[in-house]
Amino acid sequence: MQFKGIAYILLSSLAYAVVNFCVKYLEDIPTHEIVFFRSIISLTICVIWIKNLNIPFFGNNKKWLIIRGFAGMTALFLFFITVKHMPLASATTIQYISPIFTVLLATQLQGERVKRLQWILFGVSFVGIFMIKGFDERISFLYLSIGVVSAFISGIAYNAIMKCRQTDHPLTVVLYFPLIATPIMGIACLTAGWKTPVGMEWLFLLVMGVFTQIAQVYMTKALHADHSSRIMPFKYFGVIYAMGIGLIFFGETLPWLSIAGIGLVISGVIFNAFVKNLNQKLPPTQGVV
Numbered sequence: 001m002q003f004k005g006i007a008y009i010l011l012s013s014l015a016y017a018v019v020n021f022c023v024k025y026l027e028d029i030p031t032h033e034i035v036f037f038r039s040i041i042s043l044t045i046c047v048i049w050i051k052n053l054n055i056p057f058f059g060n061n062k063k064w065l066i067i068r069g070f071a072g073m074t075a076l077f078l079f080f081i082t083v084k085h086m087p088l089a090s091a092t093t094i095q096y097i098s099p100i101f102t103v104l105l106a107t108q109l110q111g112e113r114v115k116r117l118q119w120i121l122f123g124v125s126f127v128g129i130f131m132i133k134g135f136d137e138r139i140s141f142l143y144l145s146i147g148v149v150s151a152f153i154s155g156i157a158y159n160a161i162m163k164c165r166q167t168d169h170p171l172t173v174v175l176y177f178p179l180i181a182t183p184i185m186g187i188a189c190l191t192a193g194w195k196t197p198v199g200m201e202w203l204f205l206l207v208m209g210v211f212t213q214i215a216q217v218y219m220t221k222a223l224h225a226d227h228s229s230r231i232m233p234f235k236y237f238g239v240i241y242a243m244g245i246g247l248i249f250f251g252e253t254l255p256w257l258s259i260a261g262i263g264l265v266i267s268g269v270i271f272n273a274f275v276k277n278l279n280q281k282l283p284p285t286q287g288v289v
Helices: 001-025 033-055 062-085 088-095 098-109 117-136 140-162 168-190 200-227 226-252 256-277
Strands: none
Touching: 001 062, 001 088, 001 200, 001 226, 033 062, 033 168, 033 200, 062 088, 062 140, 062 168, 088 117, 088 140, 088 226, 088 256, 098 117, 098 140, 098 256, 117 140, 117 256, 168 200, 226 256
16 A cells, blocks of 8 residues: 555645646736636536535534635645745745644644654754745745745644544545635635636646646545555655756756755655654544645
């Protein structure tokens, strides 16, 4: 099962890289409009799928399902803003500190304990974040802050998912993102501005929505196939995908010290996962932001 889980997580990361590429390409489409299209496609797929599986549509743990939906929507909206305004690899790396906030929030929401070594590893990751910012003039403090806030809110979403682990089907957990995001972002499209996509933009919006669903499904399958501590480090291949896409399609290069900062962030998060799960047998988290 271990290799199957690794294969699933690599496919999921690749699918998310395709989504981020589409967002970067759609620079003229407002962010709220991109989230709206992403949500309505995901909502359509989820409704059809849930109907075929004949599982409860609105789920059981509605409080945490709703929190998961709002947090996931907000985190994604902010992340898409950073994708548009900083190098793709940097935006992706900053988002990947969300597991740190997930652990910190879990100390209050799940009763988890943080080991002393984990605090050191948290510090390593945040040093990496400041290296990314400090050695790349294209990254403003504003968008760095937006990225960190997005990662923090993602941590809330992941904790909400954990709260629903024993009460709701993973597809129901996935559903609540588009269920909440579609009407809210629809209102934003009406009030905050709308730009009708033209030509290839329609295709990229469709690809983004479909690959989002693919990424979510394979992430969930990966977390069901093996323990998260063994497979989640492979999620960070997404940074390699992002660096390649940024270089090939958008001409983005990174200073070597920024690349070193990316390495620190990823190392801190990965080793934190190993330390957290050392001698622990925790059930895998179901679902994704």
